[in-house]
Amino acid sequence: MRSRYLTALAASLAVATALSLHALPAAARPAAQVASAATQDDLLDRLTAIPGLTVVSESQPGGYRFFVLSFAQPVDHRHPRRGTFQQRLTLLHRSADAPVVLFTGGYGLPVNPTASRTEPTQLLDGNQVSVEHRFFRSSRPAPADWDDLTIWQEATDEHRIVQALKTVYSGRWIQTGASKGGMTSVYHRRFYPGDVDGVVAYVAPNDRLNPLDHEYDRFFAAVGSESCRTALENVQREALQRRDRMVALLEADAARNGYTFTRTLGSADRSFEMTILDTAWAFWQYASAADCPAVPPVTATDEELYAWIDNVAFFGFYTDQGLEYYWPYYYQAATQLGWPDLEFRHLRGLVRHRGLYQPNSVLPAALRSRHDARPMLDVDHWVRTRSERMLFIYGENDPWSAERFTPNRRDSHLYVAPGSNHGANISRLSEADRAAATATLRRWAGAQPAQRISTAAIPGDDMLPDRRTR
Incomplete structure (x- = not known):
């Protein structure tokens, strides 16, 4: 806390000093300060002289x-x-x-x-x-x-x-x-x-090339320890097996926060499933092996399971409000960039929405497009x-x-x-x-x-x- 406060204080003092120097008439400033001001004015002049460039602030x-x-x-x-x-x-x-x-x-x-x-x-x-x-x-x-x-x-x-x-x-x-x-x-x-x-x-x-995304599946088969991988897979399976109760928790969460699903995924159930598919990926993207002991056991309550997944993968993301900012990314992924195409073998028989795990699923209908691999x-x-x-x-x-x-x-x-x-x-x-x-x-x-x-x-x-x- 202290270092952040001192950094902010130093920045504010630097700005205040600069402003006070510019407030002095040129004759009252030391020669070095006059030269510095002239250099600054020259930079501003050169920027404003570039065709099409506007200095906003x-x-x-x-x-x-x-x-x-x-x-x-x-x-x-x-x-x-x-x-x-x-x-x-x-x-x-x-x-x-x-x-x-x-x-x-x-x-x-x-x-x-x-x-x-x-x-x-x-x-x-x-x-x-x-x-x-x-x-x-x-x-x-x-x-x-x-x-x-x-x-x-x-x-x-x-x-x-x-x-x-x-x-x-x-x-x-x-x-x-x-x-x-x-x-x-x-x-x-x-x-x-x-x-x-x-x-x-x-x-x-x-x-x-999306159909050849085997490296992602190989990654999840080898990352971290076997016990951690198993624990994460168990969390995903357990959440899908408790789908009705977990979706009810998501719907209550959405009501409290004003989340909707109609413009993109279409329902809380589809949003829930997308988040569960993402859980292991989100864990390894931002957490580490040191966080494996915190993965909840299959005996966790619905609320404990929901809270842990929400902390790792954030249920609020796959909502209309969470996705709108990222529409340009998903459009690019759908049309050119590609996306990870995972098999989710450990979730077979538990997923309900086939073909859900792809960018067109989270875009408004008007923006859904065909992929060009070239x-x-x-x-x-x-x-x-x-x-x-x-x-x-x-x-x-x-x-x-x-x-x-x-x-x-x-x-x-x-x-x-x-x-x-x-x-x-x-x-x-x-x-x-x-x-x-x-x-x-x-x-x-x-x-x-x-x-x-x-x-x-x-x-x-x-x-x-x-x-x-x-």
Whole structure:
């Protein structure tokens, strides 16, 4: 508590100091402060001079300038005359000649973006540009033609942003992202390989062909201890065997919280079953082997079983209210990205809704689409055969890390963090791998010798409540 309070206090003091300096007339300021102000004004002038870029706001968290920006993008890059939309992004500025980290989260921007310096940004002490994915939050065209939500369209959004900001920044560029953000960074690299000098993709799934998703089933057959796997399977079976009583608990929960099911899954029963199918995945995505003793026994009461599953997989997610924000992700999964296609052999005879475990189940009827396997096959082939300067970080106990990209040998690397879940990163690698990955990243960025970083400030997809969102 104290360290958080001191951090917030330091940031507020930095902002207050900056504001008081700008309030002084130039003649009253020391020469160094006048020069600093002139540099800041020059940065603001250069940003506002970029065609289509709007500076929405500026603040000054300790040691940095932070801008909320908006950039006019074509709704359809192949037909730019069909209209534009405003894509939201942020800029954390340290120096015009420092490396720039392009952070693609794959969803909306973090709730508190000023605190979200990514691991590469910390290692490089660089600037950071964070981009909101098209169709998320305010970065959605109106009216929206969902056919324009493709990996190429988003990659081209990012390409235009990089080209625009390279008029301001002379340093090297590194792209990064975790989970769906890591996938997004891979797709940008595939279509515009000259935009950045290297990519660090964390826990990025590679669902190249849905009918061949056997790696996921093999993962669940081997992860953790046999006793833990058995306990998780027993929880899923027990919950489905008590379906009537458990659905009644969900319906009561929904009534208290205003949850509905009509726009997406259609019923509380379907929502319940989807959550139970997700339970083991959600456990390994965010928990660890150390949490296995807390898995409830089959003798647990209905309320105890419901509360544990709710804590792990969150019953409120598979509701209209929980899903709406993630519609763009599920649309992308249904059309291009793919999804884990699991067998659930241990639940045979207990599931009621065949074909439920796929993204079209959680989309409104108007957004349900056919899957096209060609984009993922193309990306997978390109990464294997033509990519270079790509760094992949995966977690040993992370379900999303079961199907991985295979990087080319052209100065590209893959590391696995021992025992790590979906929060795997460079700091959690073995000592030798951590040193090698850090040296590679800094060489790509042309940076000085590495500094020690804090893992506590490294963001991932911690805003995502459940396994079906990456």
